[in-house]
Amino acid sequence: MRNLIALFVCSCVALSAGAANDPEAAAAAKLAASVSRPASAMVPLAPAAKKPEPVVRKAEPAAAPAAAPEASEEDAEVALSAKIAQRLAALRERQQARAAAAARARKLAEAKRRQEEAAAAAAAARAAAPKHGTVWSYEGETGPANWSKINVDWAKCGTGNRQSPIDLRDGIKVNLEQISFDYHPSSFSEVNDGHTIRVMVGSGNFITVGNTVYELQEFHFHRPSEEKINGRGTEMVIHLVHRSVEGKVAIIAVLLERGQPHRLMQTIWDNLPLEKHDVVSPSIVIDPSDALPERRDYFTYMGSLTEPPCTEGVLWMVFKQPMQASPAQMALFSRLYPLNARPVQPTAGRMIKESN
Numbered sequence: 279m280r281n282l283i284a285l286f287v288c289s290c291v292a293l294s295a296g297a298a299n300d301p302e303a304a305a306a307a308k309l310a311a312s313v314s315r316p317a318s319a320m321v322p323l324a325p326a327a328k329k330p331e332p333v334v335r336k337a338e339p340a341a342a343p344a345a346a347p348e349a350s351e352e353d354a355e356v357a358l359s360a361k362i363a364q365r366l367a368a369l370r371e372r373q374q375a376r377a378a379a380a381a382r383a384r385k386l387a388e389a390k391r392r393q394e395e396a397a398a399a400a401a402a403a404r405a406a407a408p409k410h411g412t413v414w415s416y417e418g419e420t421g422p423a424n425w426s427k428i429n430v431d432w433a434k435c436g437t438g439n440r441q442s443p444i445d446l447r448d449g450i451k452v453n454l455e456q457i458s459f460d461y462h463p464s465s466f467s468e469v470n471d472g473h474t475i476r477v478m479v480g481s482g483n484f485i486t487v488g489n490t491v492y493e494l495q496e497f498h499f500h501r502p503s504e505e506k507i508n509g510r511g512t513e514m515v516i517h518l519v520h521r522s523v524e525g526k527v528a529i530i531a532v533l534l535e536r537g538q539p540h541r542l543m544q545t546i547w548d549n550l551p552l553e554k555h556d557v558v559s560p561s562i563v564i565d566p567s568d569a570l571p572e573r574r575d576y577f578t579y580m581g582s583l584t585e586p587p588c589t590e591g592v593l594w595m596v597f598k599q600p601m602q603a604s605p606a607q608m609a610l611f612s613r614l615y616p617l618n619a620r621p622v623q624p625t626a627g628r629m630i631k632e633s634n
């Protein structure tokens with residue numbers, strides 16, 4: 279009996295060591311502990327003050343009644359061992375269930391960790407991959423300060439040191455040769471491209487600067503003017519973009535201030551497409567000469583496109599004399615594009631020449 283109980287106690291201690299919080303294991307251990315106590319301990323001790331038993335004793339029941347307790351102790355032992363076995367089985371079952379649950383939890387945690395690692399690796403790969411975004415604007419996240427981060431091909435917007443526009447000041451006054459214009463009434467199409475109103479002009483309109491001939495490709499509008507002269511801009515500007523057969527770009531800027539209606543602008547406004555990115559091709563013609571001021575004095579410097587990809591090597595010519603557009607014509611554009619101008623860029627020691 280003692281051996282059996284001791285074994286059970288050991289099992290319970292071992293089992294409950296793995297699950298200190300298991301109330302059933304604790305109860306089983308308690309039960310085992312109580313039955314393993316010496317028999318004498320289970321008999322209430324006689325109070326110390328109690329008088330000795332009377333000397334006179336009944337006759338000892340001797341051997342005959344002794345047989346009966348022995349038999350009942352055996353029964354109790356059997357019952358107890360069955361109970362212990364039952365408890366042990368239940369405990370093992372619970373232990374196994376707990377172990378299985380712990381294994382499941384470990385497996386789940388491991389799967390989650392792997393998933394998180396894979397997600398982090400994918401994010402890192404995405405961050406490291408070259409970006410080829412196409413969405414840019416004049417404000418906020420996709421604004422001029424971030425253009426170079428949107429697309430790897432737009433790096434010059436951030437790192438270039440010959441960027442446009444600039445504040446034109448301290449120009450070297452020289453006898454600049456006149457730009458030779460060979461513009462004609464031409465067919466055209468126009469689009470609201472999400473950044474400006476752009477007017478594509480039919481072929482056959484040329485300028486000659488130095489010995490290079492450039493053909494007019496398109497013109498478009500900014501509000502306010504991108505370029506400044508001695509720190510001052512105007513309400514709007516027209517950029518006339520030309521390209522040589524070798525692919526060199528020359529842009530003429532004509533500043534616009536409030537005043538009389540602008541004839542060419544009115545024709546463009548009259549034919550505005552209803553939807554962004556729709557290209558309309560009216561059946562009338564325009565004369566790009568209407569975009570030029572009377573006086574042809576100008577500033578010139580080497581710069582860049584003022585929108586992504588900010589390509590450098592662009593020959594800029596900015597007329598000193600502004601043209602005029604009416605407040606209503608200005609207001610119409612500002613409803614579409616209240617702000618579509620890149621801020622001025624560092625001159626970075628570039629030479630600026632201007633007509634005497």
Ligand SMILES: [Zn+2]
Nearest residue numbers: 498500517584
């Ligand atoms: Zn422009």
